[in-house]
Amino acid sequence: MFKINSLEMKGTNGEKYTYNFSEGINYYKGKNSSGKTEFYYFIDFMFGSSEDIRKKPWYVDSLERVTMIFQYNDIEYKIARTRDPNINYLQYSNEPEEDYISLREYKDRLNSIFASDVESLRELRNFTDEELTYRTFTMFNFLGEKRQGAIHDFLDKSSDIKYSIKLSPILNFIFNNNLEKIYELKKELEILLEKVKELEKNTAKYDFICNQVNNNLQKLGSNTWYTGKNANDIRKQLNEIKDMQAVVRKKNDKNIADLEVMYNNISEQIKIYENSITDSKQFEKDNKNRKLLLQKLNNLLDENSVFEYLVSPLEKLISELDSTISFSKYTISDKTINELRKQRDLIKTEIRRNDSRFRLFTMEEKEKAITVIEEYLSSDISSSEEELQEKRKRIKTIREELKILQNSDDHKKIKDLSNYISELYKSASNISSVVKDDTNKEGFHIQYYKKGNILQPMITESVINENSNVINEKVNYYIGSMARHTLIQLCGYFGFLKMLLKEDKYPLIPILVIDHISKPFDQGNSKAIGKVITTVYESIGKENLQLFMFDDEEYEKLDLVPDHFENLVAENKTGFNPFYFPTE
Known part of the structure; x- marks a missing residue:
């Protein structure tokens, strides 16, 4: 079980403001310039991103420190970060506060929390020949507005070189069924090299x-x-x-x-x-x-x-x-x-x-x-x-x-993932006209390709073969709709999270943070988002995956029933940072 309980923000004048969260869906509505995207990035910041918030006007002369309480595997932790990247805190929630630690040590301690399966982490390291941590796996946790609608190399963080170079070996590991043989050969290779x-x-x-x-x-x-x-x-x-x-x-x-x-x-x-x-x-x-x-x-x-x-x-x-x-x-x-x-x-x-x-x-x-x-x-x-x-x-x-073994794929696993992503997308056919149009195509299916990390819609077409016989053949189905692409991309994220959480051997934070996903959808089709999320929770369970959504639409338009809702703009605050008031 995982749950972020709260986020307490402390201003430079000593004032405090606390965001409380629930398991399941946490929905935050805000108008333009209210800090929705800042909140989106701030969750990643609390989990160890190297962003220097001192350079952002949102936090200069207003924010002093932020403390997050979260629980994981029945243990409650308290983590805190300040505007100085190397002044951070991490301890059990019931312990007195220790001396501050550097960002490096902060991430090392977080890694020891989320990488609890040491043996699996060792296998991952031996397979990829890289030191992979929970930070690498945050590429499965964040779907932002920047690369919305990408179905080729569909993970948002893949646009960052430090994540993209590590994605291929991770995918090879996830979809490989030769781990034991690879381990034996690696041991032999190690002895031979010595x-x-x-x-x-x-x-x-x-x-x-x-x-x-x-x-x-x-x-x-x-x-x-x-x-x-x-x-x-x-x-x-x-x-x-x-x-x-x-x-x-x-x-x-x-x-x-x-x-x-x-x-x-x-x-x-x-x-x-x-x-x-x-x-x-x-x-x-x-x-x-x-x-x-x-x-x-x-x-x-x-x-x-x-x-x-x-x-x-x-x-x-x-x-x-x-x-x-x-x-x-x-x-x-x-x-x-x-x-x-x-x-x-x-x-x-x-x-x-x-x-x-x-x-x-x-x-x-x-x-x-x-x-x-x-x-x-x-x-x-x-x-x-x-x-x-x-x-x-x-x-x-x-x-x-x-090289051959590491690049060989578990085709059954890829097939199961493709089927789950397809079923998620199809679940919205009764509520969205664009999804209905797609699913009415004969043999409609979303095929996942590991090479390129692609989500490819496919349909069945009748073609004439070399013997002049008419046969049914799977062909790529190209759709230009941004809304369709974004919904497929969302299904891809959920497909991977379900698979990784079920295997329970990766240093993965069980959250998904989504920024402004309603943007490419019209009013008639935006409810497909809520239908997909509801279907996901039926198979995963709200106690196993916490969702954070930041949008400018009312949640009813997305057919959502959030477990926690809050408007970022209130009578006494202008947005996400309650201590920030923009100048005229």
Whole structure:
């Protein structure tokens, strides 16, 4: 159970004014400039929005502090905010007031209240790889005037980038039925990443020791290369050097001039291959453009065949180019280039090794080199490259599998949501002519699409298939009426709230705050709003969802029976903030 009980406002002169609320529908009527939209945003402010009210004329020199009392899961809380964003209070309602807390701590404490299911929150965090809190889920709590009538990306707060970037992973989580498999793969991925980090550290150490040994072997005039597996051969050669034996170099050693010629030749071949690839891609791009041109010319020929003589040569040219491009792809092999690059790297290493033959080193430097080599050879190291490659390959496979699993949808859940939204909308057919017109369409249905967060009306139409048979097919039904769109959008909000509240595992505040929803409706159809809300409460219950509505119409026109009603403009106040009096 959730209920906001009251909102006490304290002015700079010490005066107080209290708004009391009921469970169910709280309806506030007000004329223009009476603060309906300010009240709408102020509820979000009390639940931790970062808006700085010091910049708003509504509150400057009039409002000092606001205290809200709410109860959740049979516990009553008292929260308070001031005009200073970092002076806030939160405690149990029967406790004495503590020292003030920063906005960050204020939101952390609120999150601990609404994110009571720690295990579900951990699953959500592991699934999305993001730190999601109750603040993110407020996108399901506010339907404002700004984006009224949006059925594509229909949540009002989706226009804010900080919410829109988090909506997609949340929807993936909500509509996913592979959570257990995803959790297992995530755990395996976590272990693999730790192992890879360790292997990379060992590989770096291995490479460092090999480089140090080889650098010092060059000082001794040796052309033997330490690979990490030939330590005994290196030790044998060191013993020979110690015994003053001359280092025997391989007879097939090439001089630096030969090696540099080979290096330049291979580099030139690689350059030719790379240029060929670039040219081939450009040819392919140009040929695609020619095909588009040919397609347009063929369309013209369908209307007038006189110009066929102009098109035939182009068709022949494109056919020849296709053959040329295919042959180029056959001759240009990435594998060939990779092999050439490997050979070039080997020759580069050989040049570096031979360079030491033309440098003179003192006996002291050679003695030091021998000591260094012996010390590094005593290190217990081995190459981890094969294991590292294997682990990286598995990580890549897991990530690809996770991407597929995370984007797979629970189609039954989406179907149930679509059906509920459709039934809500249809419930107003006996009270609204526009809804009746829609529901009389054959097969009328509102389909929810997760991609794009879309509420798409659909109908059934008879179409002729490729076998010339008449079949019934679901097609998109496009309606331009703002009132229809707004009512569908409202049904979408209620559909999500019912689903999320039933699952009871999300850090969700059980409220819906609506600003000026009657605006796009004429008098005859505005009662559809009340009918939809009544139908919602029949399935959810007023004790489970508190509704706040701000409008300039009388609630009877919306066919509503509010549990609490109040006019924002009274004899002693001009609007929402009772201490604010606009200047003439």
